[in-house]
Amino acid sequence: MHPNKHHNQHVPNLPLAVHKGLSLIICAITFFYSLWNLVYLKLYLLASVELIIVSFSLFFFIQALKNQDKEWQHYTLVGMITVLVLLTPLQGDIRAGSLYWSILLPFVYFMMFGSRGGLILSLLLVFPVLYIIYTKTTHEGFLPYRAMVNYTLAHFCVWCLCYVYESQHQKDNLRLRNMALEDSLTGLKNRYALDAAFEHIDQHNIKAFMLLIDIDHFKAINDKFGHDIGNQILIEMADNLQMYANEEDVYRLGGEEFIIILSEKCEQEIYSTAESLRCFIENTLFHQHDLRLQLTISVGISRFLPGQSLSDFLRSADHNLYLAKQQGRNKVNHTLF
Structure with missing residues (x-):
């Protein structure tokens, strides 16, 4: 990413x-x-x-x-x-x-x-x-x-x-x-909304964490079942993510990547939330037409540092997501805490 x-x-x-x-x-x-x-x-x-x-x-x-x-x-x-x-x-x-x-x-x-x-x-x-x-x-x-x-x-x-x-x-x-601020497919907030949210975090120096979430092997799903099924999975994934966070804090970054912004929590609470979300997705069957698909996600977590730009905030989460993928996917990584 x-x-x-x-x-x-x-x-x-x-x-x-x-x-x-x-x-x-x-x-x-x-x-x-x-x-x-x-x-x-x-x-x-x-x-x-x-x-x-x-x-x-x-x-x-x-x-x-x-x-x-x-x-x-x-x-x-x-x-x-x-x-x-x-x-x-x-x-x-x-x-x-x-x-x-x-x-x-x-x-x-x-x-x-x-x-x-x-x-x-x-x-x-x-x-x-x-x-x-x-x-x-x-x-x-x-x-x-x-x-x-x-x-x-x-x-x-x-x-x-x-x-x-x-x-x-x-x-x-x-x-x-x-x-302008809404993803047309999933109804989640989009990148422009994320920009506005980050500006608020930066101006008020809020203790915030980013969960960068990627659906594992999503390209293979699209190739095998078609984009219509893929789009429906993205919509269902968006609904599931909102069960673990306020809908105002969930964003679709693009493709199969999502972001959850969590604030005013300690590192252990953030990790527990991410791990709980990962387990929930792993044990959820996605029902699309006559298909029953079992999916997994990889999650990279980053913490907002005062004076940090949104690009740096994203880059840190992206680095941890990359490490989670290297570890075999279906992992949560927060190495930079």
Whole structure:
């Protein structure tokens, strides 16, 4: 077995992408309105608030470009946008239509904070907007109650669309993530999942052991009975391995090789678990169609050492697996303990 090099899988971050684009757009639009309110309309308080938002937005955009943005920046940016949308009609004339921008806020909330955060923030937004409509539309010929009803219904429709879309988006992301980290044949975790697990072990300096398991003479089984039987044996083997470890700790490395990661146990417990697993497989008949096959496994054990790379961790287990094979197979080897 030759370990592949570790690859970091970068998954697109939607909140970061939205934060990056939104901060730049808000910076540009708000700067334009701040000059307009300062020079033409003489709304100094509103213009001052807008210039503050311009500065923060530009700072957030630069941080996002460096991938150094923080969660508090997301909330601050969205909060500033909300304050600006609500403050503008309060400071100016509602007939200018600045309140129309509020209809875009639920989209921002859902994209930045998901279905739950979007739901809460969108619900809270309704009340100040209705207050503004009611208190600022006193001129003759305007029907504030109808306007409030129409806004509420429109806001509710937008909220429903956002909620349905974001909920489905989150489900699709979860499904794709599971597919990316799952072995398609056995349902076990795959090499990419192992990379993530090792990163957690390394960062937290967890006392961990690796059991590298290989089905003995598996190629001969494939050659004699065909790949369909071989695949079914791999599936049944995966089920058996999960009886000896939490399913979250069992991985298929590829071919007939499996890995079990065990932590917070002493060396003797690890060896006993591996030996018990080896005996169980040896005494288990694999039922495939009308065949009754008796299989054995060889196991190499390695212990994680602080500062060790995943390749070294695997290489140590692979070395012990090789020794187990040399000793006649159907063995557990932990020479490097």
